[in-house]
Amino acid sequence: MPHPLTLISHPLCPYVQRAAIALAEKGVAFERIDIDLADKPAWFLAISPLGKTPVLLVDGQPVFESAVICEYLDETTAPRLHPQDALARARHRGWIEFGSAVLSAIGTFYNAPDDTALASRAGEIRRLLAQVEVQLGMQQEAGPYFAGEAFTLVDAVFGPVFRYFDVFDPIGDFGVFTGLPRVAAWRAVLAARPSVQGAVGADYADRLRVFLRARQGALARRMELAIPLPPPARPRAAQA
Ligand SMILES: N[C@@H](CCC(=O)N[C@@H](CS)C(=O)NCC(=O)O)C(=O)O
Incomplete structure (x- = not known):
């Protein structure tokens, strides 16, 4: 069944x-x-x-x-992950849309053909996250989640956004979180949330690296330098 x-x-x-x-x-x-x-x-x-x-x-x-x-x-299904108040709910929906815009920017980043485009697209992601930083600073409730103590759907959207950077960070410092302490703190809290951790398999990072290498763009070339592939298996000695 x-x-x-x-x-x-x-x-x-x-x-x-x-x-x-x-x-x-x-x-x-x-x-x-x-x-x-x-x-x-x-x-x-x-x-x-x-x-x-x-x-x-x-x-x-x-x-x-x-x-x-x-x-x-x-x-x-309870518990509600959207605010009860209609205006607050509408604002959360806006930030969920915004999360999709950040995902699009991440897509253009990992598809960048050269280092100049890579840097410029990292800058675009930072520009978007700087707006999140401002928003986090304006919230009535000070963290740890987007709207305070309670985990909301906006948190469910940004957990997967930030997860990309766990794989990008070892490749290079793209400055995406530089000067954005509230966003960086939110990222860390979301990374520790069991629901966020459990949303992908244990092989997520490896799979993402394979996916990124297949893009064959500037990020993939940097990966070859920062995270070399294991050497190919040596041919076995001919049997006597
Ligand atoms: N707006 C959609 C976007 C979903 C989406 O882009 N999914 C990607 C994978 S992450 C997909 O299925 N891409 C396949 C394709 O576009 O052919 C949503 O929020 O569900």
């Missing part, structure tokens, strides 16, 4: 992670099915109109778009 909640996933997808984090925060059991986005199965294309993960199957009915999935989960 199929599980009542099935998350159609990809091991690296930050949008999938939002849903996985929301489910974990709510203590809801679910089945996760990873698919190959480079070779999308026909059954997946039949339930995902844009051919994108995540899709949440609820009793077999597909719900697509991560923000919509998170809203559905929030409307149907």
Whole structure:
């Protein structure tokens, strides 16, 4: 019998992670099915109109778009991860959209063809995160999460955003968090949250490095210098 909640996933997808984090925060059991986005199965294309993960199957009915999935989960299962107040909720939705813009900027960063573009795209990410820094400074509640003591959907969105930098940091100092102490503190708190940690597999960093190398851009070239691949296995000596 199929599980009542099935998350159609990809091991690296930050949008999938939002849903996985929301489910974990709510203590809801679910089945996760990873698919190959480079070779999308026909059954997946039949339930995902844009051919994108995540899709949440609820009793077999597909719900697509991560923000919509998170809203559905929030409307149907306690504890609420969105504020009760309509205005505060609208503002949180804005920051969730903003989180998607940061993800797009990260995509342009790891696809940068040369060092000049890489630096400029790192600067763009920093410019976006500087706006988050201002917002964190204006919150009535001072941390540790986006809106104070309670973990919200905005936190579920930014945990996967910050996770990229756990892999980028050893490659080089791109200055993305320089002078942004509130963002840096928020990143650390989210990295320690069990729901955020559990949203990816133990092989996430290795998989991301393989993905980044395949981009063959400036970041991949820097990786070769900073994190050399293990030497190829030596051919075995001919048997006597
Ligand atoms: N707006 C979508 C974005 C989802 C998305 O871009 N997913 C990526 C993987 S992280 C995808 O499925 N890409 C496959 C493709 O575009 O062909 C959401 O929030 O769910």
